[in-house]
Amino acid sequence: MAKRAKGPEIRTAQPLRTLAQRLLFALFLGSSIALMVLGRSDPEAFERARTQVTDAAAPILETLTRPVDALNNAVGEARNLAQLHQENARLRQEVARLQQWQAVARRLEVENIQMRDLLAFEREDVKRFVTGRVIGMGGTFVRSLVLNVGQTDGAQKGQAAVTGDGLIGRVAEVGQRSSRVLLITDLNSRVPVVIENSRARAILAGDNTAFPRLIYGAANSDLTPGQRVVTSGDAGAFPPGLPVGVISSADENGVRVQPYATDERPELVRLMDFGLEGVLQ
Amino acid sequence: MRTGFLSRLDHFARGLLPLICTLSVVLLSALPLRLPMAAMVAPSLTLIAVYYWTIYRPDLLNGFFILLLGLLQDLLTGAPPGVTSLVLLLAYLVVVSQRRFFHGKSFSVVWWGFMLVAIGAAILAWLCNFILSGRWIDPTGSAIGLLLTILLYPPLAALLSQAHKLVPARDADA
Numbered sequence: 001m002a003k004r005a006k007g008p009e010i011r012t013a014q015p016l017r018t019l020a021q022r023l024l025f026a027l028f029l030g031s032s033i034a035l036m037v038l039g040r041s042d043p044e045a046f047e048r049a050r051t052q053v054t055d056a057a058a059p060i061l062e063t064l065t066r067p068v069d070a071l072n073n074a075v076g077e078a079r080n081l082a083q084l085h086q087e088n089a090r091l092r093q094e095v096a097r098l099q100q101w102q103a104v105a106r107r108l109e110v111e112n113i114q115m116r117d118l119l120a121f122e123r124e125d126v127k128r129f130v131t132g133r134v135i136g137m138g139g140t141f142v143r144s145l146v147l148n149v150g151q152t153d154g155a156q157k158g159q160a161a162v163t164g165d166g167l168i169g170r171v172a173e174v175g176q177r178s179s180r181v182l183l184i185t186d187l188n189s190r191v192p193v194v195i196e197n198s199r200a201r202a203i204l205a206g207d208n209t210a211f212p213r214l215i216y217g218a219a220n221s222d223l224t225p226g227q228r229v230v231t232s233g234d235a236g237a238f239p240p241g242l243p244v245g246v247i248s249s250a251d252e253n254g255v256r257v258q259p260y261a262t263d264e265r266p267e268l269v270r271l272m273d274f275g276l277e278g279v280l281q
Numbered sequence: 282m283r284t285g286f287l288s289r290l291d292h293f294a295r296g297l298l299p300l301i302c303t304l305s306v307v308l309l310s311a312l313p314l315r316l317p318m319a320a321m322v323a324p325s326l327t328l329i330a331v332y333y334w335t336i337y338r339p340d341l342l343n344g345f346f347i348l349l350l351g352l353l354q355d356l357l358t359g360a361p362p363g364v365t366s367l368v369l370l371l372a373y374l375v376v377v378s379q380r381r382f383f384h385g386k387s388f389s390v391v392w393w394g395f396m397l398v399a400i401g402a403a404i405l406a407w408l409c410n411f412i413l414s415g416r417w418i419d420p421t422g423s424a425i426g427l428l429l430t431i432l433l434y435p436p437l438a439a440l441l442s443q444a445h446k447l448v449p450a451r452d453a454d455a
Contacts, residue, residue, distance in 0.1 A: 028344040029370050035352065035363030040413055046362050053356040057308070064312055137313045139323040139358040140426045141410040141418065145313070146357075173359075180359055187414055209419050265313045 047173055054136070054146055055175035061135040062148050069267055130154045130271040132179065137265060143186035143208060145169070147269055150177040159271040160231075166243035166260030167191070167231060171271060181269060184244070184259060185212055192234035193244055195227050204229065204244060204257060211248055211256040223250040229257050239272070298448050299334040299341040302441060306330040307350050311357040324429040326437060327354055328402050331369050332395050333441045335376040336383050338448060347373055364409045368402045375401070388435075395434050403427040 039046045080087065130153055136146030149155045151174055159171045161181040169189065172182040182189050189206035193214070202217035217223065227247045233240025248258035306326045327350065334342040351366030375398060376383075383391050407423045 025344045025370075025374070028348045029367065029374075031348055032351065032363045032366035032370055035366060036361060036409065036413060037363075039362040046356075049362075050356045050359060053353065057311075057357060060308060061311060064308065068312055068314060134313050136311045136357060137323075139310070139354075139360050140325075140406070140422050141361075141364075141414075142359045144359045146311070146359075182359075187416060187418065207416070207419060208422060 050180070051173050051175040051178075054173075054178045054180065055150065058135060058146070058148055058150075058175075058178040061146065062133065065133065065135045072267070128154065128273050130159075130273065132269050132271060134265065134267060134269060135178070138183075138186075141187070141208065143169075143183035143189075143206065144172070145181045145183065145265075145269060147179050147181060147271075148177065149271070150175045150179050152176055154273065155179040155271055156273065159273055160238045160242060161269050161271055162242065163261045163263065163266045163269060165262070166245065167238070168259075168261040168266070168269060170238070179271075181271075185210060191238065191244065192232045193229050194232035194240075195223065195247075196230050197227060198222065201232055201234065202255075210262070211258055214247070214255040214257060217255065223247055223255050225249055292449055295447050295449050296341055298444050299338055300346055302444050303327065303330040303334065303342060303346075303350055304353075306437075307354045307357070310354060323358075323426055324433050325399070325402065325406075325426065326430070326433065327351070327365065327369065328372060328399060328430060329395070329434050329437045330441065331372060332376055332398055332434075333438055333445075335373050336380050336391065337445060338451070339373070339377050339380065340451065341448065344370060344373065361410065361413045364406060364413070367409065368406050371405065372398050372402050388438075391438075392431075392434055396431050399427055399430050399434075403430075 130149050132147030132149035132153070132155070134145050135148045138144035145161075145168075147155070147161075155171060155174050157171055157174050160167060161169045161171060167184060169181040169183040169186070170191075171179050173180040183206070184191055184204060185206045185208065187206055187208050189204075189212070191204040192201070193204045194201050200217060200223070202214040204212050205215045206212045214223070214229070225247050229244045229247060231238040231240055231242040231244060243260050245257040245259035245261075247255060249256045306329070310323065310326045331342065331347060331350075347369045348366045351364075351369045352362060354360075354365045355362045376394075379394070383394055403423050403426065407418065407420055411418050
């Protein structure tokens with residue numbers, strides 16, 4: 001592989017030979033460090049730069065994502081075919097189980113309507129959804145997704161991002177035609193949550209692992225694995241009651257949550273506009 | 282005259298190949314690929330490209346481009362800006378100073394050299410992120426990403442060597 005480069009040209013190939021070149025290289029090194037310092041002290045300037053770069057790259061990324069998605073789907077299909085028989089049996093059982101739930105839900109819905117009529121209650125909930133295709137992602141130290149929807153499509157900073165399974169993150173940056181979703185597993189993610197049955201409040205803090213931690217919870221609230229965690233709606237950042245995950249472990253090392261949305265690279269993500277004027281907007 | 286211009290253009294375009302390859306790799310690393318264990322690890326493909334071209338053609342991928350490519354990657358992936366630039370520039374510096382050693386050596390020696398560079402790069406990247414965020418970061422993701430980076434070197438280097446065949450030899454410049 002390297003054979004062509006052998007020989008006399010090695011002598012001339014001394015890219016950092018002269019003093020000027022060395023100084024120039026030191027300048028580049030210094031610039032990268034300056035960028036790090038600037039990024040820390042003035043994050044907003046970089047947020048704009050990031051939005052612009054992502055916006056500009058969005059069409060390219062979107063085009064490149066199509067074959068990747070197709071390949072991913074093909075692999076998934078092949079895997080499904082192999083397990084078709086088992087899957088069928090499992091789904092039949094699930095249908096039977098869900099039919100019971102459906103009956104319950106219908107009964108509750110009727111009851112709900114009747115009670116709302118009694119209260120003259122008006123629900124101000126989801127105003128609209130924006131569905132975006134995932135066209136980019138973060139790296140080892142960032143858990144984020146880039147979506148192909150931006151301001152023109154109705155994406156806004158602070159919107160909750162969900163998949164079919166539950167909350168996956170929130171919109172952190174919005175450009176004209178792209179937006180970045182900070183996942184709940186990211187180091188900088190903080191989501192006010194509540195334990196569904198005990199109503200104990202806490203903050204779900206990401207730490208770049210697959211299992212974000214529950215922090216600032218009341219000390220005496222009994223947290224046990226298996227309890228459901230949903231958004232609390234505190235601070236107006238998210239609508240209350242969005243499914244987040246279940247407590248996976250609770251011991252002296254802290255409480256960790258297994259998110260419902262385990263797939264950190266979904267193909268499509270829905271942004272929910274609840275019309276809340278939260279602190280993040 | 283016409284052919285002269287075209288051949289010069291062709292020559293120029295081929296000289297851009299290392300840059301184009303590295304740029305493609307930067308874009309590739311921002312794509313939502315579903316590798317096994319997808320969520321937690323991101324191999325540093327850009328480091329592979331920079332290492333490869335630094336050993337064989339450092340004249341065609343200079344420090345300025347590396348600074349820009351690293352910044353582009355940070356902006357695209359939403360990482361703290363400057364970290365990737367710093368890591369790649371230092372890798373470039375180390376490899377440039379040692380590149381004579383790698384010339385004419387077998388592939389396994391080059392791969393071994395890459396392993397050392399990748400380990401250093403992973404530690405540096407982790408350290409920078411740790412300092413910048415001020416919070417402890419679980420190093421497992423970095424470690425698996427590092428392993429994946431080392432394992433992905435042979436296939437990606439094989440692809441890059443195909444592009445390398447199209448790059449005009451350094452003698453032809455001047």
